Amino acid sequence: xxxxxxxxxxxxxxxxxxxxxxxxxxxxxxxxxxxxxxxxxxxxxxxxxxxxxxxxxxxxxxxxxxxxxxxxxxxxxxxxxxxxxxxxxxxxxxxxxxxxxxxxxxxxxxxxxxxxxxxxxxxxxxxxxxxxxxxxxxxxxxxxxxxxxxxxxxxxxxxxxxxxxxxxxxxxxxxxxxxxxxxxxxxxxxxxxxxxxxxxxxxxxxxxxxxxxxxxxxxxxxxxxxxxxxxxxxxxxxxxxxxxxxxxxxxxxxxxxxxxxxxxxxxxxxxxxxxxxxxxxxxxxxxxxxxxxx
Ligand code: 13P
Ligand code: ZN
Numbered sequence: 241x242x243x244x245x246x247x248x249x250x251x252x253x254x255x256x257x258x259x260x261x262x263x264x265x266x267x268x269x270x271x272x273x274x275x276x277x278x279x280x281x282x283x284x285x286x287x288x289x290x291x292x293x294x295x296x297x298x299x300x301x302x303x304x305x306x307x308x309x310x311x312x313x314x315x316x317x318x319x320x321x322x323x324x325x326x327x328x329x330x331x332x333x334x335x336x337x338x339x340x341x342x343x344x345x346x347x348x349x350x351x352x353x354x355x356x357x358x359x360x361x362x363x364x365x366x367x368x369x370x371x372x373x374x375x376x377x378x379x380x381x382x383x384x385x386x387x388x389x390x391x392x393x394x395x396x397x398x399x400x401x402x403x404x405x406x407x408x409x410x411x412x413x414x415x416x417x418x419x420x421x422x423x424x425x426x427x428x429x430x431x432x433x434x435x436x437x438x439x440x441x442x443x444x445x446x447x448x449x450x451x452x453x454x455x456x457x458x459x460x461x462x463x464x465x466x467x468x469x470x471x472x473x474x475x476x477x478x479x480x481x482x483x484x485x486x487x488x489x490x491x492x493x494x495x496x497x498x499x500x501x502x503x504x505x506x507x508x509x510x511x512x513x514x515x516x517x518x519x520x521x522x523x524x525x526x527x528x529x530x531x532x533x534x
Contacts, residue, residue, distance in 0.1 A: 258301070258302055258303065258304065259301050259302050260302070261302040261303060261368060262348060262349070264298075264299075264301075264302050266292060266294055266298070266299075266333055267333065267348055267352070269292070269482045270290060270292060270333055270335070270344065270348065270352055270482075271344050271345040271348055272345070273290060273401075273482050273486060274288075274290065274335065274341040274342075274344035274345065274351075275341070275342070275344065275345045276486070277341055277403055277486075278340075278341040278342040280405070280490075280493075281406050282403045282404055282405040282406065282489075282493070283341040283403055283404060284404065285340060286337070286338045286339055286340055286341075287341070287403070287404040287474070288335070288341055288401075288402055288403040288404060288474070289334070289335045289337075289377035289378075289379050289383065289401075289402045290334070290335050290399070290400070290401050290402070290482075291332050291333070291334045291335075291377070291380075291383040291384075291387065291399070291400050292332060292333045292334075292398060292399050292482065293330060293331075293332055293387060293391075293397075293398040293399070294331045294332060294333055294354070294398075296329075296331055299331050299354065299367075303354065303367050303368055305331075305356075305367065307367070308356075308365040308366065308367065309366045309367065309368070310365075310366040310370075311358070311363055311364065311365055311366070312355065312363070312364040312365075312366055312375050312376060313364075313375070314362065314363055314364060314380075321362060322381060322384075322385070322452055322455070322456075323361055324357050324361035324362070324384050324388070325360060325361035326361070326388050326391075326392075327357050327361065327384065327387060327388055327391070328357050328358065328359055328360060328361040329356065329357060329359070330356070330357050331354060331355070331356045331367070332354070332355055332357075332383075332387075333352055333353070333354050333355075333369075334352070334353055334354075334355055334376050334377060334380065334383070335351065335352060335377050336350070336351050336352065336353055336369070336370050336374040336375065336376065336377065337374065337375055337376060337377050337378045338374070339351040339352075339374065348369070349368070349369050349371045350369070350370070350371045350372050350374065351369075351374075352369045352370075353366055353368065353369035353370040353374070353375070353376060354366070354367045354368040354369055355367065355376060357384075364376065378449070378450035379402055379449065379450060379455075381450075381451065381452045381454075381455030382400075382402070382454055382455035382458045382459070382476065383400045383402070383455075384455075385455040385456060385458065385459035386400045386455075386458055386459050386462045386476065386478055387400055388459065389459040389460070389462040389463050390462055390466075390478045392463075393463065394480070396480045397478055397479065397480055398479075398480060398481065399477075399478065399479050399480070399481060399482050399484070399485040400476065400477070400478050400485075401476070401477045401478075401479075401482075401485045401486065401489060402474060402475070402476050402477075403474055403475055403477075403489055404473070404474040404475075405474070405475060405489060405492070405493040405496070406493075407493055407496035407497040407499070407500045408469070408474070408475055408489075408492055408493050408496040409472070409473075409474065410496070410500050411496040411499055411500060412469065412471055412472050413472065414500075414503060415499070415503075417443050417445070417469070417471050418443065419440060419441065419442055419443045419465075419531075420440075420530070420531045422441055422443055422469065423437075423440035423441045423528065423531045424531055424532070424533075425495075425499060426441060426492060426495040426496065426499070427495075427511070427516055427531075428510055428511050428516075429494075429495035429496070429498040429499050430491070430494055430495050430498060431511060431519065432491070432519075433491060433492075433495050434516045434519055434520050434525070434527055435519060435520065435523040435525055436487070436488065436491045437466065437467055437488055437491065437492065438520055438525040438526060438527035438528065439464070439465050439466055439467075439526075439527075439528060440465060440467075440527075440528045440531050441465060441467045441468070441469055441492060442461035442462075442464060442465035442467065442468040442469070443461075443468070443469045443471060444457050444458065444461060444468060444469065444470050444471060445471050446470075446471045446472050446473065447470070449470070449473060454470070458470070458476055462476070462478055466478045466479060466488060467488055467489070467492060475489055475492065477489045513532045513533055513534055514534075516532060517532065517534070
């Protein structure tokens, strides 16, 4: 290559335009999902939070990854640290604390942030967003601990979602909060439940939210379940994609709705355990046999 061509090429590289981040598929997905969750009534006020593990190469098309806007305190309200070394350098898009899901679509740059876990796993670098000086959801300990737990089982896991779905929450007040019993009742409520969440639903007792303790307990459950109910608070879901994770919570919520619409009425018909086995076998899913009364 001649000198002139070389200079031209270098000039082009320097002028390489970054794409508009607001058009990035991952920002769009966050906006659409938050709006959906709000419209379904699952996420009142600032209720709920989402974190989404991004592909560094994809993010580099939109952001200069050498530019750190701010460093953020690591964790939830109590700002106590924990070891996030296994995910150091990983980039996530995360909803902001105190931010309303209903506002994400209109102003993603204020309500969302793109963060990178700093070297050593002991801090956060803000690459984009939280424009008003905001910071990550107070549930970041639970989210990051769940990401670490799920990634160890499934390297494709990218999404952790927390929500306060109405019927799931209502059911918490009138149904025993036992993993086997709760899962069994949910499986009975819609034919496809056992195929959608064959691993069942984990349950935590009521705990103070936004703490490392609830994060540790949720992540422990996530080794076994992709869905974890926080008693009388809400639910956590984990999945490969936004659709899969949303779909898991949506299916639990639908089953809880059927339960709440029928729990006070005499039960005449039900899906039997033998039927659930037929279904799980037909769909070829590995289900919790110990959650059935066979
Ligand atoms: P954040 O506003 O900090 O995300 O908290 C919402 C919530 O649902 C707490 O459990
Ligand atoms: Zn919550």
